[in-house]
Amino acid sequence: MSDTNRLTQAELRNTVRDLIDRWRSEARYQPRSDSWLRSLDVEFSKELASRGLIGMTWPRDYGGGEYTNTDRMAVTEELLRAGAPVAAHWIADRQIGPAILRYGTQELREEILPGIVSADYLFCLGMSEPEAGSDLAAVRTTATPVDGGWMLKGRKIWTTGAHRASHAYVLARTSSGERKHQGLSELIVDMDAEGVLVSPILDMAGEHHFNELVFEDVFVPRGRLLGEEGNGWRQVVEQLSFERGGPERVLSTYPLLVEILGNSDVIRHRRGEDELGEFVARLASLRSMAFDVAAQLDRGEAPVQEAATLKYLGNVFERDVVEYGRRILGPGGQGSAYGQALLASPGFSLRGGAADVLLSIIVRQEASKDARVASPMAADKELTDLAQSLSELNFDQRWQQIRELGLVGIGVDEQDGGSGGTVDDLASLVAEFGTRGVSSPLIEASVGYSVLAECGRLDLLPDESDYATVAFGSSDELTAPCAGSASLVLLVDDQGEVAVVGSGSGEAKIEHDTNVAGESYDRVTVTDRGDLVRLGRVDVADVRARQALLWSAALCGALDGTYDLTRGYVSTREQFGAPLLKIPAVAAHLATMKTQALLARTAFDRAAAAYRRAGASPAERLGAAAVARITASAAADETTRIAHQLHGAIGTTAEYDLHRFTLRLWAWRDTDLPAREWAALLGDRALTGGEQSVWASLTAGETQAADVDVV
Ligand SMILES: Cc1cc2nc3c(=O)[nH]c(=O)nc-3n(C[C@H](O)[C@H](O)[C@H](O)COP(=O)(O)OP(=O)(O)OC[C@H]3O[C@@H](n4cnc5c(N)ncnc54)[C@H](O)[C@@H]3O)c2cc1C
16 A cells, blocks of 8 residues: 555544544443443444554555554554444454464465454454463363364353454464473464354453353364464464553553543642642653554564563553542442443453563563663763763762863754754763762753853853853742852743852852752752843743753663662572572562663653654643653652662662662652652643643654644
8 A cells, every 4th residue: 555545643543533523422332441341332343444444554465554553553542542442353453463464374364354354353362261361371272183173172261252253362282392381372263163152251340241262172274273383372472562562551541531630620629730740641651652562563573571561550550540530530330430440440450461470571571681781871882981981980070071071062052152962962971870870960050051052141151160050930949959069050930031140149149958869959049139130031841841851861860770780689689598589579579660660761762752853842842851750750769669678788878889879869859840840730731731632742743633732
């Protein structure tokens, strides 16, 4: 299919929205949480099919649209947003089709895929068995070779949608190998074949979505094998990336969030803007992670660790949304938005793999990597080497070198008096410092430098050792790192008006103070604003976005550094006759740390992309930077707690390195603006702009389907 025949992501979103609007106006469905599993309407799936929205990524030869996985995500997330009745085609579209494409014979592809694309074939997933839950490789269902195929015998359980399915995907044992992971094969079975029995299992809400599935000597023709006989385990692990890494792991409860946002008066009354802002930030970061997984699938990768991370963190998020719904909406009946989400919620962290098992997958994936990984944010080796050599100096020497090398001017064009390079370069550098647990006033000084450059007043820093720091706000009591030792303190008020005070001058009193890491964090008391020298005006949202982005980078670096140190420690420290890492609870803690670092990094990447995007407004950049700051701060909370727990007493000493990271993580969470204030800013925007603006912010920069202000 040529590009011109494909819809843009904006057009795809609008196509879905039009269909949803029509069905809603005709009262043909009610939005609900967990609709991809519980809300099945073949007519709706057929409507999507007629618009080319099933099998979107598959080749045209099989009825597909040759779209990318990120295009497909534009469609699936719009459907989840609307809580639409999509269960009929969801499993086949998400994972069975891709598995058949990758491993099915030509005949099988031609036979099955067009039927999925048209929503005539509905699939169920026959993996779990009474004796094979988390330990999926323990499946006992056997497929014994017979003339022309196999004879299938066994029981599957928890099989969602089996009572409506035309076909089943079945994981069965075709031979017994030395290890239980050997001898497994994947088969496609007709549900109307002789010997297939389906009986309903009602869930705790009395709903019927899953079933027990019994195969009593069911003949399966040879052509129904996926891939190699006996290679089923490796194939199924790949398939689980599709199953775990989709936006439904984050957006199952979105309809409840919509209800919550509709109660803005309750949230405002309780001064709950910051709590809401934290949810918006988590949603944005996780949704970005789902987008990254889709992009990795587009590159032909199998993002096993990322998909497991997304599912693990997404499940925690969804559980928290349900609890938030209880607090804002109050208790409701089984049919209420809250009740529906609550009753579905125990399944969130089970289906597709229990949460604890996902953590062990994350640990295993880590074990296959190098023990010490360089900061993933490092742009190039030159920067890494520079950061390394600067980190070996003491604070004063390092700061002197930073200024002499002109690093403070990175991110400001040379023609404007800067050192060239980009804000990304600067972010890489501060992240590298964070990875090594060292401090410097580079962030504040570079922000001060960029403010002066924008005002055309770099002449105020005549000497290479001069630098400016910045205090934000219109109140008279402000804080600014290194204000006491800086050559200039710039005051940027809420309107972006820039004024300057020299240290020790009469218009402001500067008192030395420190943050919890012992870093300079001075108090600036403005005694007379009228006497201040005014330099010009800057876009305060843009300046704060730059500062928040850089602090997020520093936090991400320190999160990586803490993780590396902790991983090294639990890998070598022995108790009970083995390294601590061998204890499952310790490994799970370590995996949780990893998920936090990955999420913070995802949010940073999203904010960095917004910052460098030419068309992004300052408000949009600030929103994305706020998400990154909130996410990194939350990761710092969890990471410091776990790191100290896993290190035991040694971690609390001055002698051991851990404090170099944890003290900074504690301090940097609140350095430019306390994390709660960043959250309140996002929450306030969400309440003012409503659900539409929240949604627009999630996808900003990818596509804009409608003319909506971005949170
Ligand atoms: C709503 C819903 C829909 C589902 N749909 C399908 C479907 O369509 N097809 C299908 O095949 N299956 C389906 N399942 C089944 C699902 O995949 C299993 O529930 C899941 O794999 C866990 O297996 P189990 O329930 O037997 O729990 P068990 O394996 O018995 O485990 C119970 C608990 O023990 C702990 N645990 C187990 N192993 C470990 C470990 N190694 N480390 C740490 N802790 C561990 C975990 O806390 C786990 O939750 C569905 C489940 C639900 C809830």
